[in-house]
Amino acid sequence: MTVPSADMAALGQLSSAYWAMSDLVEDIAPAELFEPEAVFELGTLTLEGLPAIEDFFAGRAESMREQGRTTRHFACNFLVLPDTADQVRVRSNLMVFSANGEIPLTADIPSGIADALDTCRRAEDGRWLFHRKAIRSVFVGPGAASFAR
Known part of the structure; x- marks a missing residue:
């Protein structure tokens, strides 16, 4: 089964919006990205x-904001695996840098490198949403969140 290019673009936008929200560079509500019954797994943390x-x-x-913490997540290697016309799995890799203080910050080694496996479903209005987002740390560096270890 081939994923139409419009769906590939929409799935890429969903991922980019998620990371923009995570890095606090865009004010995007999780409800714009996740289904009501979504599951989010991040290391040892599971949210239902x-x-x-x-x-x-x-x-x-x-x-x-209180700690003056800045993060930037870089995601790549998107592999979209269709399950049905309205559900896909998206595999990707990500790298995150983090530090506290005023920008520009001194660059250091990444605070983490991880594998992600997302299950996305098409909503009734045609938007793609996360049904399940699972991120597993592969390498952990300084500054990684405790749940990522």
């Missing part, structure tokens, strides 16, 4: 349902 995911990202954003 949109309210838990929203609480996590709200707390994370508040903590990052």
Whole structure:
């Protein structure tokens, strides 16, 4: 089964929006990205349902702002694997840098390199949303979040 180019573009935008939200460079609500019953796995952390995911990202954003923490996530190697016309799995790799203080920050080794496996479903309005987002650390460096270790 081939994934249409419009769907590939929409899935790429979904991923880019997620990382923009995570890095606090765009004010995007998790409800724009995740299904109501979504599951989010990040290292040792598992969140079930949109309210838990929203609480996590709200707390994370508040903590990052209080601590002066900056992150930048770089995702690549997107492999879209269709399950049905309205559900796909997306494999990717990511690298994250993090530091506290005023930008520009001194670059260091990445705080983490991880594998991601997302299950995305097409909503009734045609948008793609995360049904499950699973991120597993492969390499952990300084500055990694405790749940990523």
